[in-house]
Amino acid sequence: MFEVACIQLEARDVSQYEQTEKEILEWIDSLCSEEKVDLLVFPECAWPAYFLRENEEAAELALKRTPNFMKEVAQRAAHYRVHIAMGLYVQENGLLRNAGFLWGPEGEILGRVYKSNLWHFDRKFIEAGELFSVIDTSLGKLGMMICADGRAPEIARILAEKGAEVIIDMANLVSSASSTTLLMNPQIEYMLPVRAFENGVWIILCDKVGLEAYSIMNTGRSCVINPLGHVIGSSPSDTPEALIATVDTEMASYPLPDKENRCFARLTDPTEKLPVTSLMAKPMVLAETGAVCSAAHFSAETADHYVAMASRMIRVLQDQDASLISLPDCGKKADFDEVVHKLRPLLNPKVVVCVGGLAEIDGHKKRAAIAFSKDNTYGPIFLDKACRPVVFSTEAGRIGLVIEEEMFLPEVARSMMLEGVQVLFWADAKRHAMTEKIARCRAAENRVFLIRAGCGDKEDNSFIVSPTGNICAITVPGMDQSASAYCLLGEAYSKTVITGTDVVLGRLPHAYKELRNTSRKEE
Structure with missing residues (x-):
């Protein structure tokens, strides 16, 4: 059992990366000084922003600063003895990655994930990930995915088959409505509760609020979902805040049909x-x-x-x-x-x-x-x-x-x-x-x-x-x-959900080899 804090950030343009850095570090300092939390979760692309083309010069400066920013996060994880999960852009081997990192209480990087099910214009800028890791921590076995990954049932299933008890979902979920108080997204409304239920895992979703680049309206509604698919805590759709909830990894899940001897x-x-x-x-x-x-x-x-x-x-x-x-x-x-x-x-x-x-x-x-x-x-x-x-x-x-x-x-x-x-x-x-x-x-x-x-x-x-x-x-x-x-x-x-995202053509079947271990009966 542990305490998690989902830090629902205000979305900012990449040109405001310095303010974004300041706010993230202040959130960590403030929460860890005032609350007893074991895990802090930040959204997808918490650093430096989601849409980098809004100001390419600022994006280049921010990406150069990323290693220093990551050191600042690592130092705080070690200082406060907490786990921190955060989404951010990184450049690795000449490739731009939409990544998620998990720092441990020693300040070390325990694991990472790269967005796999790319959404809309993601494909123009980043490479799809094929890494579905489960990290054994003092809090339990944690898996990570990023935003639209929650739409693909294979990804959460692989993490669950590898033993994940909790799946952290770092997101920039988008929406539209006549009022920011009415924003909603299918992943929050029914997809992620089903992911939790069908895999018998906890899901921790952390999202942003507000408008980025005049066009990306973030849904907010960060939430924690138990293995029965019930939302036990959620944030509003229009307010930055820290949602704090208790995760009980010993909680029983619903007994689902056995997958043994089935051919998928x-x-x-x-x-x-x-x-x-x-x-x-x-x-x-x-x-x-x-x-x-x-x-x-x-x-x-x-x-x-x-x-x-x-x-x-x-x-x-x-x-x-x-x-x-x-x-x-x-x-x-x-x-x-x-x-x-x-x-x-x-x-x-x-x-x-x-x-x-x-x-x-x-x-x-x-x-x-x-x-x-x-x-x-x-x-x-x-x-x-x-x-x-x-x-x-x-x-x-x-x-x-x-x-x-x-x-x-x-x-x-x-x-x-x-x-x-x-x-x-x-x-x-x-x-x-x-x-x-x-x-x-x-x-x-x-x-x-x-x-x-x-x-x-x-x-x-x-x-x-x-x-x-x-x-x-x-x-x-x-x-x-x-x-x-x-x-x-x-x-x-x-099968196109939006330009760049297709539920058939966007799958990576060669990366789903783990599914063969439990759900494939050779013909």
């Missing part, structure tokens, strides 16, 4: 060999990929009642031009095969229905999911047999079936994305506190659509998420209802 070979395949890469390169008329997707939600007391409600929903939705329909889990209320048998004759030729429930295999009932049309069946996929994620090419697009807590593993949805999935269907029979955040994260980190079919309970619901992570249709809990959205499924093959 796609995660380390070369980008040029991925199915999604060839699909991304094919020309298309975006309007021709449009489809009405519908998420149905209803309760049923008996098998006959379930089939009757599903039949009514299908008739209504087909009249409203739905081509991909998800139904709530039929569970113990109806026989899985009987549901498919009775509903199939109702379908128009190009309509696909997805449903989860219990299906028989080897004489036992197992959790399963299936998709079917009037003429074809896709699956079933069984919960305990889903060792290799499968993508089906159907009349309504390329879909993947994910059952219950399998969605908690980022490798499942990630592998399906690399196989070229357009829509993830989540057959989920039990709502979790993290359900909505996980759904939004899986859609956004993979740039795909996601439809979650709830279990039909009064406190549950169904919804559709767009590739941006926004919920575009949702049902009201406790109401028999369907919610529909017009989805341009071709958008699932546009």
